[in-house]
Amino acid sequence: MTGAQLGLDFEAPRLVRVTPARLGTWDDCPRRYRLTYLDRPAPVRSGARAASTLGAVVHLALRSLFALPPERRSPEAGARLVDRHWNSEGFRDAEQAHHYRERARGWLAEYAEGAGEVDAVGLEQWVSVAVGGIVAEGRVDRIDRRGDELVVVDYKTGRAPTAEDARGSRALALYALGVERTLRRRCVEVELHHLPSGHVAGWRHDRESLARHVAAAERSAAALAAAAEAVETDPEAPFPARPAPRCGSCDVRRHCPEGRAAAPESEPWAQLVP
Secondary structure (H helix, E strand, O other), rough: OOOOEEEEEOOOOOOOEEOOHHHHHHHHHHHHHHHHHOOOOOOOOOOOOOOHHHHHHHHHHHHHHHHHHHHOOOOEEEEEEEEOOOOOOOOOHHHHHHHHHHHHHHHHHHHOHHHHHHHEEEEEEEEEEOOOOEEEEEEEEEEEEEOOEEEEEEEEEEOOOOHHHHHHOOHHHHHHHHHHHHHHEEEEEEEEEEOOOOEEEEOOHHHHHHHHHHHHHHHHHHHHHHHHEEEEEEEOOOOOOOOOOOHHHOOOOOOOOHHHOOOOOOOOOOOOOO
């Protein structure tokens, strides 16, 4: 019910519900946003990509590892969990799949060293926060309790991240706000954990830096909400493509002439870490 319906002289502001993934897709390419989230029936997508498969396996194995009692989070357990969750979709052949399976086993075994000392209070936890003109929500890989505060942990299996990546990640900033609101404990620390190298890239936000991320998210959310409303009244409403080299691995490129012209289609295993 609106403010006018209640006999008041104002309209209650409408919050836009978003996830970091939706915001990121919109900022990267409005055309991909429409093809991914708005068009129905959903356009056919390309097949599995090995880097995404590998990332999913590692995430599942880590979730299972930290679900174990601390005393059972051993290197052997980490390697076994890779085997339990393994998937070979998108790899070039059995030899390549075996190579990366063994690499992932090594990553988990090394990461499990000291894992028993981690106080994980959330695994793949859904968090949500109403802030500014948006409701930001999403699933956090892991939430650690350290002293009186909580820390957002995000796993990475691609290129090694930097502290600048952690500082500039809008997803991590929104997750920190969501964790603090959902779990009622201060959360300003965010970390990117790179499994192939064991490197941790972290950043400690202040209220000003978090506010800047929220403002950027609000701008993107307003734009994508307006575009979604436009397409309801005009199915031909423009959603411009933003051609770039990444178009070679876009899973909806077959429906985008500009994307196909921007870059040749990459092999499903092209984005694997060497």
